[in-house]
Amino acid sequence: MIFQAIIHIQNYKYLDSEYFFIIDYRGKYLNHIDNKLIGNSAYKADNIKPEAVKEIIAKAKNNSAGFITYTQTNKPGTKEPAVKTSYVLGVDNWQWIIGKGFYKEDVNKIIEKEEQLINQRLRENLKKLILFTLVLTVVLLLISFYMSAFLKRKFKKYRLQIEKNLEKLTKQQEILAQQSKLAAIGTMIGNIAHQWRQPLSLISTIATGMKLKKEMQDLDEKELFENLDKINDTTQYLSKTIDDFRNFFNSNKVKKEFSVKEAFKNCLNLISVQFKNNDIELIENIEDIKIYGVQTELIQVLINILNNSRDELIKIKDQRRLIFIEAKEEENHLLITIKDNARGVDESIIEHLFEPYFTTKHQSQGTGIGLYMSEQIIVRQLRGSISMKNCEYDFENKHYKGALTIIKLHLYK
Secondary structure (H helix, E strand, C coil): CHHHHHHHHHHHCCCCCCCEEEECCCEEECCCCCCHCCCEECCCCCCHHHHHHHHHHHHCCCCCCCEEEECCCCCCCCCCCCCEEEEEEEEECHHHHHHHEEEEHHHHHHHHHHHHHHHHHHHHHHHHHHHHHHHHHHHHHHHHHHHHHHHHHHHHHHHHHHHHHHHHHHHHHHHHHHHHHHHHHHHHHHHHHHHHHHHHHHHHHHHHHHHHHHCCCCCCCHHHHHHHHHHHHHHHHHHCCCCCCHCCCCCCCCCCEEHHHHHHHHHHHHHHHHHHCCCCCEEECCCEEEEEHHHHHHHHHHHHHHHHHHHHHHHCCCCCCEEEEEEECCCCCEEEEEEEEECCCCCCCCCCCCCCCCCCCCCCCCCCHHHHHHHHHHHHHHCCCEEEEEEECCCCCCEEEEEEEEEEEEEEC
């Protein structure tokens, strides 16, 4: 049995320097790729040092197994010293040690060869990656050029559309401004009529009285001069009224510093008669503050707001008709508040009051552009803000509800 095993192992075909070696526990070679060593003691062989043989025998005894690394003095095929690692297995029944090993330089060659293959594959993959990157870059460039041209056409189309819309919006703004101006002219003509009615009636009465007394030869010189002075004073008043209205419609839009108190004074000179005729009390608390802008623009806004309050107060029959006007400086801003007691605005429509053509009045009484143009003037021309809300307050031991308009303008110092 043992002899047959040895014969079988000796007839095994090895590749290159591969082989199984067998030694017994006494160190005698039973099999080796070098036939001259078979039957001889490994301790006396010139291919391995005695110390290595002892270590192999010690590792394999008692059916043990394991790796051992040593220097083989002459490697088969080259006869050169080489570091070898062998796996040895002890077979106690037969007192054998079977071993098979590999040389470090062979492993290094395999590693080097594999490294070369890996490097070659890396270079090939790198070339493919570079080629793919170039192709992808070209594709992305083509896509970007296409998208750029596409977006350019779209933006051009949108720009033209925006320009058309802006042009259309500008025309609409001009139309609204013209309508607002015409509405203001209509209101001012009504104010002129109210302002002139009493003075003209006075002139007519004086002239008729003078004529009657002249016919009756009862007109003395003193009374004549007194009546002429009254007529002159009245015509001077009418002339001043015309100047006030002419200044309001003055097309000069040069911005300059002006007094808010003076602006309110000019505003009330234009509209106060209608308020007095309708028993509307104006309660003022106006500080003398300077702001920069066009005075007539602010006056136009104030007239729109005050006229709206007047129109609502005329409907009130069972209480005093009050409008509170306040202008003060607050945190580097001019704060103007106009408050009435006309019982407020319906909460469902209050957010729409500054929209164009929105009105709560009958078609014959309003166009719905007064508050819209007021907001445009405050926001665009005077760089401020305007808002309206309902409020409740007490005045002289009575509780009232009304609309509160708030105008906030920045003070440049």
